[in-house]
Amino acid sequence: MADEIPWERLFEEALRVRQRAHVPYSRFPVGAAVLYADGSVVTGCNVENATYGLTICAERGAFAAGVAQGREKPVAVAVVVDTLEPCPPCGMCRQVIAEFAGPDIPVRSRTLSGAEARYTLGELLPHAFTRVFL
Secondary structure: OHHHOOHHHHHHHHHHHHOOOEOOOOOOOOEEEEEEOOOOEEEEEOEOOOOHHHOEOHHHHHHHHHHHOOOOOEEEEEEEEOOOOOOOOOHHHHHHHHHHOOOOOEEEEEEOOOOEEEEEHHHHOOOOOOHHHO
């Protein structure tokens, strides 16, 4: 399935939305794009807040927007960051991805210089807390 995913399109969308990030404190803009089974792509960027705990990560923003749009069945996640090494989603984002996708969903991170890391959610969060525990 990973070979059928339009990764370049996802990274382009993540790069585009990254420009809209609200990051006056960290100066660390992040863009994310989520591909759904119907071919739609929903994006998100990080939105910081002076009370840091209210900051919304790009990945969580993209998933929240997908819910608001009625999207179902995410099949891939792409993230764009301006770091030397590709940066995986944070722990909170990993948990949110787990809420909507299984451990096999591919997650890729790319830097502005083109370095890329490839993961599955299961590699990033091997023991996710999911509805099966409730």
